[in-house]
Amino acid sequence: MVRLVKGGPRVPARIFRCCCCTIAGGEFNDPHDWSAETCDRSGVLSAEVAGKQVDLDRVWFYGTVIDEPEYRYQMAHLDWSRKTGANVPEASPERAVRLDRSAPLF
Numbered sequence: 001m002v003r004l005v006k007g008g009p010r011v012p013a014r015i016f017r018c019c020c021c022t023i024a025g026g027e028f029n030d031p032h033d034w035s036a037e038t039c040d041r042s043g044v045l046s047a048e049v050a051g052k053q054v055d056l057d058r059v060w061f062y063g064t065v066i067d068e069p070e071y072r073y074q075m076a077h078l079d080w081s082r083k084t085g086a087n088v089p090e091a092s093p094e095r096a097v098r099l100d101r102s103a104p105l106f
Contacts, residue, residue: 001064001074002049007096009089012066012074013049013059050078050093 001010047059066074081091089097 001066002059002062004049004094005096009093009097010064011050011078011090011093012071013047013054013063014071015045015047015056015059015063017045051075 002013003010045056047054047056049059078090078093080086081088085091089095
């Protein structure tokens with residue numbers, strides 16, 4: 001989990017290996033997530049924040065570690081908040097949260 005801006009909500013991020021290899025003797029080098037069982041080359045480390053490709057240092061040095069089920073849940077919550085236009089900070093993660101301008105909780 002990382003913040004896109006100071007005071008903004010935390011959004012899901014991931015570091016993963018991306019590989020372009022010939023899988024099982026295939027002729028095409030399609031990018032895919034790296035796997036030790038199927039890849040014939042070592043993968044390159046890549047990073048994503050909220051589903052968008054970013055520089056690896058952005059996540060490596062400033063991120064908080066979460067496990068894969070939590071990452072999937074957070075991505076689903078982010079997608080839901082964007083699709084529904086819900087009044088939650090995660091709907092606009094690139095803006096800082098201003099509590100003095102937000103609607104009251106109750």
